[in-house]
Amino acid sequence: MILEIRDLSVSFDGFKAVDNLNLSVGQRELRVVIGPNGAGKTTLLDMICGKTRPTSGQILFDGEEMTRLSEDRIVKAGIGRKFQTPSVYEDLTVAENLEISLPQGQGVLGSLCFRRDARAREAIEAAAREVFLLDALAHKAGQLSHGQKQWLEIGMLLTQEPRLLLLDEPVAGMSPREREQTAELLSRISAGKSVIVIEHDMDFVKRIAHKVTVLHQGRLLSEGSVEQVQSDPRVIDVYLGH
Numbered sequence: 661m662i663l664e665i666r667d668l669s670v671s672f673d674g675f676k677a678v679d680n681l682n683l684s685v686g687q688r689e690l691r692v693v694i695g696p697n698g699a700g701k702t703t704l705l706d707m708i709c710g711k712t713r714p715t716s717g718q719i720l721f722d723g724e725e726m727t728r729l730s731e732d733r734i735v736k737a738g739i740g741r742k743f744q745t746p747s748v749y750e751d752l753t754v755a756e757n758l759e760i761s762l763p764q765g766q767g768v769l770g771s772l773c774f775r776r777d778a779r780a781r782e783a784i785e786a787a788a789r790e791v792f793l794l795d796a797l798a799h800k801a802g803q804l805s806h807g808q809k810q811w812l813e814i815g816m817l818l819t820q821e822p823r824l825l826l827l828d829e830p831v832a833g834m835s836p837r838e839r840e841q842t843a844e845l846l847s848r849i850s851a852g853k854s855v856i857v858i859e860h861d862m863d864f865v866k867r868i869a870h871k872v873t874v875l876h877q878g879r880l881l882s883e884g885s886v887e888q889v890q891s892d893p894r895v896i897d898v899y900l901g902h
C-alpha cells in the first residue's frame with residue numbers, strides 16, 4: 661500500500677467533516693472517491709496534502725507519517741495535488757509554466773550548465789507530450805481552452821515526479837473529446853503511479869476507476885468495484901438514485 665489512512669477525523673467548529681475514516685490505496689492504483697455534496701471528499705484530499713490538519717488519526721505515505729508535515733514537505737515526499745480550478749500562469753507560455761514547476765535547480769532560466777539546460781528541455785517536452793500539449797509549448801497559457809489548462813496543470817505536477825497524484829474533478833468543464841483523452845491520460849499515469857480522483861460523472865468513473873470509495877457525511881459508506889458500489893442499496897439511496 662502506498663497510502664494508509666487510519667481513523668482520520670477533522671472537525672470544523674464541532675462539525676465532523678471527516679469522521680473516523682479508514683482507507684488504503686495500493687501502488688499503481690487509480691481510486692475514485694465519490695459521494696454527495698458535502699460528503700468530505702475535498703476535505704480528505706486537503707488533509708492528505710497537508711492543507712488541512714486532521715483533528716485525529718494518521719496518514720501514512722509509503723509507511724511514513726505525513727500527518728504533521730508541512731505542505732512543502734509532503735510535496736517533496738512525493739504527493740502532488742491538483743485543485744478543482746486550474747491555477748496556471750496565464751501570461752507565461754506552456755513551456756514556461758512547465759519549467760517553473762520543475763524540481764528546484766533544474767530550470768533553464770538562470771542555468772549556467774548546458775547539459776542541465778538540455779535535461780530541463782527534455783523534461784519540459786516529455787511532460788507536454790504526456791498531456792497533449794507538445795504543439796502548444798510556445799502558446800500563452802491564457803490562450804488555452806479550459807480543458808488544456810487542466811492538462812497543463814497535470815503536466816506541471818508530473819514534472820515533480822510524484823508517486824501519488826490527487827485530482828479534484830479533473831474533467832470539469834471539458835469537452836467530450838477532452839474527457840476521452842483525459843481518461844486515456846489517467847490510465848497511462850496510473851500504470852506508473854497511484855492516483856486518487858474525486859469525480860461526479862459516473863460514465864467517466866466507469867472508464868477510469870480500479871476501485872471506488874463512497875463517502876457520505878464524512879464516513880465511508882461503501883467501497884469496491886464500480887459494479888459493486890453501483891448496486892449497493894446504501895449508495896443508490898444517498899447518491900446514485902438522485
Ligand SMILES: Nc1ncnc2c1ncn2[C@@H]1O[C@H](COP(=O)(O)OP(=O)(O)OP(=O)(O)O)[C@@H](O)[C@H]1O
Nearest residue numbers: 672673676677695696697698699700701702703704
Ligand atoms: N474550512 C472549513 N471550515 C468549515 N467547514 C468546512 C471547511 N471545509 C469544509 N467544510 C465543511 O465540511 C463539509 C465537507 O466539505 P467538502 O468540501 O469536503 O465536501 P465534498 O464532498 O468535497 O463536496 P463537493 O462535492 O460539494 O465538493 C461541508 O459541509 C463543508 O461545508
